[in-house]
Amino acid sequence: MHNPAEPALPHTHARPLHWLTTAAAMAAVIAAAGLLQPTPAAGARTPGPQTAAAPGPQGPGAQAPGPQTPAPDPKTAAYPLDCRGGPHQITGTAQGDLDRDGHPDTVVAVRCEAGLGTPPNALYVLAPDPADTTRARVVATLLPAEQRRHVTELAVRDGAVTATLLGYSGPEVPRCCPDTRELAKWVWTAGKFSQELTTAEARSA
Numbered sequence: 770m771h772n773p774a775e776p777a778l779p780h781t782h783a784r785p786l787h788w789l790t791t792a793a794a795m796a797a798v799i800a801a802a803g804l805l806q807p808t809p810a811a812g813a814r815t816p817g818p819q820t821a822a823a824p825g826p827q828g829p830g831a832q833a834p835g836p837q838t839p840a841p842d843p844k845t846a847a848y849p850l851d852c853r854g855g856p857h858q859i860t861g862t863a864q865g866d867l868d869r870d871g872h873p874d875t876v877v878a879v880r881c882e883a884g885l886g887t888p889p890n891a892l893y894v895l896a897p898d899p900a901d902t903t904r905a906r907v908v909a910t911l912l913p914a915e916q917r918r919h920v921t922e923l924a925v926r927d928g929a930v931t932a933t934l935l936g937y938s939g940p941e942v943p944r945c946c947p948d949t950r951e952l953a954k955w956v957w958t959a960g961k962f963s964q965e966l967t968t969a970e971a972r973s974a
Contacts, residue, residue: 840864840873841895841905850891852881865925868957876930878920890920911955930955
């Protein structure tokens with residue numbers, strides 16, 4: 770029990786000035802805490818739902834393939850075929866990527882134009898001329914005219930050139946009437962074209 774005669778301790782009586790000072794200090798602490806909260810930078814947007822970018826046709830950032838490069842035009846090429854001043858005649862063409870470089874090549878059968886008889890064919894591979902891409906140039910000879918063959922059924926399949934070659938079994942066979950038939954195939958291997966004769970048969974005159 771407290772003796773009324775004794776003086777009271779300082780903390781046993783609340784003074785109005787003491788409570789006001791405490792309240793002011795608490796308010797200052799709360800205000801300082803609010804100032805320390807991070808605020809968005811000027812012009813920053815509030816993060817929203819993230820949407821993944823749609824991938825391109827061949828993966829993220831890939832571009833769609835452009836138009837296919839046209840095959841060389843056989844009418845624009847100069848052929849190493851001696852026609853003694855006469856014109857050339859194109860008798861067959863086929864297109865395909867022969868060396869797997871992503872660009873189509875042209876295979877063309879050419880012979881000298883003649884009023885009588887059937888001149889032999891030469892078979893060439895064409896590629897774009899690097900000096901003038903609107904023109905074609907001969908880059909390989911698959912069948913020289915000196916072999917005296919006639920080219921039919923020319924085609925390109927799976928990167929291989931195929932053709933039927935008609936020829937003569939001997940010098941006595943008339944030039945109008947070839948009597949041999951060979952099925953030939955040329956394939957680009959080790960930097961050059963190799964020829965394969967798949968079948969050969971002789972026909973009666």
